[in-house]
Amino acid sequence: MRKVTLEELFNHPIVQKYVGRSGVAHAISVAENAFEIAAETGVNPDLATKAGLLHDIGHYTWYENGEWNYQMYQENDIHAIKGAARAHKLLVRCGEDLQHAKAIALAVLLHTDSYLPEGQLQLSPLQRVVAKADEADEEPGGKHHYRQIDYPTALDRIQKLDAKINHFMVTVELEQTC
Template identity: 60%
Template sequence: MKRVTLVDVFKHRITQKYLQRSGINHAVTVAGYAFDMALKKGVDPDLATKSALLHDMGHYEWYRDGKWDYDEYRKSDIHAIKGAERAHKLLIRLGEDRLVAKEVSVAVLLHTDSYLPFGLEEKRTPLQHVVAKADEKDEQPMGLHHYKQMDKSEALKRLHELDLKIEKFLQDDDELA
């Protein structure tokens, strides 16, 4: 089965729609952080980068009187739930392995505990921990990290470079097996 690449995921119209809301810069930056962290933690970098790229695709916008209302957004936040659903559906449409799609969607679901009445820190798997920490590394107060800009061509370039690194890792891993 051909590996679904980050570039494949990024180019899909569904990804484009939802990453416009959550921020292409944030998604691509977090994917890069997740790759590096995954290697250090012994986590599959393919799963980590896909989860990181898609982690905020459940975001939506809350406006009051024409202005972004961060407090209202935080109070009503369920973006991880919507994102997990969207990520799974997208990956299945792209032909991703069902177990990979499941692992990625659960990592998207658990990348934050902002919507839960309890914390997840001690309950996350290594993959989920990597995605959560990669997201935290790029966060800025009041959600400003979602508004940093990145041209789509720059995003594609960075994701292509990550895909090459993942391919190399997977080839090296196969040779060791």
């Protein structure tokens, strides 16, 4: 069934370090949104929530004088590229199914078009879910990266989400849609 849980990922030092930079509260909210959207659209919620949790793992700290510099971020950021590579390496090291690790990494890569040239991409269902889940939690000026959450509350939400995924995957025949 599931080779790697959200809790395992969440507690990994790489996730704590890099997701902490971009906002744990935001990452968990995106994972929760991804579960709901995936469940409604027939996309694998395990893959969607992992991609949601890891979607900003490539963020560089675009801070200036202790404040998030949204303008500098918009002009220079390629966090999705770095994040896809970092997420893939992490998932493989944690023992994730290799095809799932690739699908999750590609969803991280394509969760935003902020670094892409103009044009239309054909996103997979999983990639669309993660992009929509992220958009649903965004706040003007990047404020969603500032929301705070304490570790016990964050861990509780992750554990509840893992339980929802397990229940869903047991009770619903799931097409492995990436």
